[in-house]
Amino acid sequence: NLDNIFWEASQQGHADGVGDVLLEFNSDKAYNLTVAQAKLAQVLGADLGARVRATNDGVTGRLDAERRLGDVKLRYSVENPVGVYDLGKSTHVGEIAAGVAGGDAKLSITS
Numbered sequence: 001n002l003d004n005i006f007w008e009a010s011q012q013g014h015a016d017g018v019g020d021v022l023l024e025f026n027s028d029k030a031y032n033l034t035v036a037q038a039k040l041a042q043v044l045g046a047d048l049g050a051r052v053r054a055t056n057d058g059v060t061g062r063l064d065a066e067r068r069l070g071d072v073k074l075r076y077s078v079e080n081p082v083g084v085y086d087l088g089k090s091t092h093v094g095e096i097a098a099g100v101a102g103g104d105a106k107l108s109i110t111s
Helices: none
Strands: 008-015 019-026 031-043 046-055 058-069 072-079 091-100 103-110
Touching: none
Parallel strands: none
Antiparallel strands: 008 019, 019 031, 031 046, 046 058, 058 072, 072 091, 091 103
């Protein structure tokens, strides 16, 4: 009887022009397909990256922007919960980081 056999499988790699790809699935028919591109583009001096993940419950996406202004690093990201496509319900994170007095200081705001 094969009803008691459970398995998981995954494959990961890089596809030129697409990015890093990860596919995970199992005998319960659950899957995750993740595509990520750390260096998607540069806009107004900011490096943009993105990640998209599709699951049985829907799709989630994240957009990251990072820019250096001298010794200060500015970061912003926006990510929607799985299956929720209203931008107003997404998580927004802004961050400012800089070296201060021989250490690091960071201010992060999440909404």
